Amino acid sequence: MPVLDEPTVSLTLTGRDQPGVTQVLFEALAPLGVEVVDIEQIVIRGRLVLGVLLTQPEDRPAFDAAVDAVRTRLAVDVDVVPGTGDNRPRRLGRSHVTVLGMPLLPGAFAAVAARIAETGANIDRIVRMARYPVTAIDLDVSGAEHDRLRAALAVEAAAQGIDVAVQESGLQRHAQRLVVMDVDSTLIQGEVIEMLAAHAGCEEQVRAVTEAAMRGELDFAESLEARVALLAGTPVSALDDVYEHLVYSRGAKTMVRTLKRLGYRFALVSGGFTQVIERIAADLGVDYYAANDLQVVDGVLTGRVDGPIVDRAGKATALRRFADRAGIPVAHTVAIGDGANDLDMLGAAGLGIAFNAKPVVREAADTSLTVPYLDAIVYLLGITREEVEAADDLEGFERVDY
Numbered sequence: 001m002p003v004l005d006e007p008t009v010s011l012t013l014t015g016r017d018q019p020g021v022t023q024v025l026f027e028a029l030a031p032l033g034v035e036v037v038d039i040e041q042i043v044i045r046g047r048l049v050l051g052v053l054l055t056q057p058e059d060r061p062a063f064d065a066a067v068d069a070v071r072t073r074l075a076v077d078v079d080v081v082p083g084t085g086d087n088r089p090r091r092l093g094r095s096h097v098t099v100l101g102m103p104l105l106p107g108a109f110a111a112v113a114a115r116i117a118e119t120g121a122n123i124d125r126i127v128r129m130a131r132y133p134v135t136a137i138d139l140d141v142s143g144a145e146h147d148r149l150r151a152a153l154a155v156e157a158a159a160q161g162i163d164v165a166v167q168e169s170g171l172q173r174h175a176q177r178l179v180v181m182d183v184d185s186t187l188i189q190g191e192v193i194e195m196l197a198a199h200a201g202c203e204e205q206v207r208a209v210t211e212a213a214m215r216g217e218l219d220f221a222e223s224l225e226a227r228v229a230l231l232a233g234t235p236v237s238a239l240d241d242v243y244e245h246l247v248y249s250r251g252a253k254t255m256v257r258t259l260k261r262l263g264y265r266f267a268l269v270s271g272g273f274t275q276v277i278e279r280i281a282a283d284l285g286v287d288y289y290a291a292n293d294l295q296v297v298d299g300v301l302t303g304r305v306d307g308p309i310v311d312r313a314g315k316a317t318a319l320r321r322f323a324d325r326a327g328i329p330v331a332h333t334v335a336i337g338d339g340a341n342d343l344d345m346l347g348a349a350g351l352g353i354a355f356n357a358k359p360v361v362r363e364a365a366d367t368s369l370t371v372p373y374l375d376a377i378v379y380l381l382g383i384t385r386e387e388v389e390a391a392d393d394l395e396g397f398e399r400v401d402y
Contacts, residue, residue: 007056007084008037011067015076017048024074025050028066032057040125048076056082093121094169095146097139097153098380100371101162104135108160115156119144130385134371138379140169154368165367165380167351177381178328179259180319180345182337183270183277183291186355187374189247192272193227196301199238202230216340216360220271220311224292225304232303236296239275246280251375256284257397258378258388267322269315271341288325290318316344336377337361353377 013025022041038053057063064080071078099112116123121144129136141149150166157164184191197206206227213223256266267288270277277291293306310318315337323330335342335349338357346352346365354365355374362368369376378388392398 007082009034009054009056009063010081010083011052011054012079012081013048013050013052013070013074013076014079015048015074017043017046018074021048021050021074021076025052025070028070029054029063032059032063032066034063093144093146093149094140094142095121095144095149096165096167096169096382097141097149098129098165098167099137099139099162100134100165100369100376100379102134102371104137104162108162109137111156111160112153112162112164115152116141116144116149119149119152121149128384129379130376132385133373134376136376136379136385138382150366157368163367163369163371163376165353165369167367167380175332177259177332177334177350178265178267178319178323178326179334179336180267180269180322180349181335182315182339182342182345183268183280184272186336186338187249187252187268187280189249192242192246192276193231195242195245196231196234196238197227199241200231200234206230213341214339215358216343220341221309224271224309224311228294228301228305229303231294231301234301236275236299236301238301239273239294243276243279246276249372249374251373253284254388254392255375255377256286258375258383258391259381260285261391262383265322265326265328267318269310269318269322269345271310271315288322290314290322312341312344315342316348319345319348334377334381336374351380353380 013021034054034057036052036054039051041048041050067078067080097116099109101108113123121141123139124142125140127138129138146166146168153164153166181187191210194203194207194210197203209218209223209227212218213220260266266284266286268277268281268286270291272291273294274291275294277289281289290310292310295302295304295306308314319333319335320330323333330348331350333349334351334353335345336353336355337346338355338361340358340360343361343364346354346361352365354361354368356370356372357365357368367380
């Protein structure tokens, strides 16, 4: 078994990708008494880069002859560099950095790489997670304190007009999770209460109050009561019309479908209304939901809410309650929201994601997405676009989210 400080040989093969390259190389190395310490490979547009780290060969002339034979047989370039210490474990302070852009330009990626270097960190590995409708690149980074790295990259992401998510590396990234989502302007496009207000003829008044509440300028409970009061006298049939005209955020169904395949649980926690939320939950196969109950008497809305209001604190309480019911640690929860009333929920979750959110929410959340595709969240969880599409194809789903 190789030890950390013994001599090693780094072998890098580059050339046209073709069947059997790996087999030919390792069959040539097999008789030489070397051990494989590390392997990495990537193919870009038919060009192969294969890196292999080996213990030092005892018979260097035989090793060089074997490498020359591989070079000639495959018509590739092979670079051999001896050294020591190359097989040490990666440094502490490991993070996953996901970079997303529409488009992702070289200058922006260079700026991200420069910020990583400034923190004293090193990029150990780079993998593409998606090439459309957004470009998503995942970097394994080591050697930087997590909070410092996150803060530095948040500044650069804003400057470059891209999204950069930083997560601590570890088993938690692969755990079964509970995903808790806000609904209005997150899971769906628009606000249900404004759609109801259109039926009541008070859309502008309600929208003004909604925007102030989402910015954190008004207490949510008081603002909800004020807006619901404007709906008094609206026929309950308006709720059916609103539901039938809902539009999901792009990628929403893909995200839910993909993560449910992996055993994830889902919850909706909304300052909206149960009469609509319960139908969305049934449509998507969501496990749990919490929302406000509009009071209805004789087929019309009274302008009041029955029971406790699901406000900012109530959303965090619901997240913890649903995590307990699912038997999933709160540390393994993911919360997604866009408004100030989501802040406690985002803070309580293991991973809080601000999705196309107000500035105050972006600053407080663990990470932020400004791309208009909700399924970009799966890239943060280590799932590639190719894996999503392969699973959809296997089950016969047509991708119509976009």
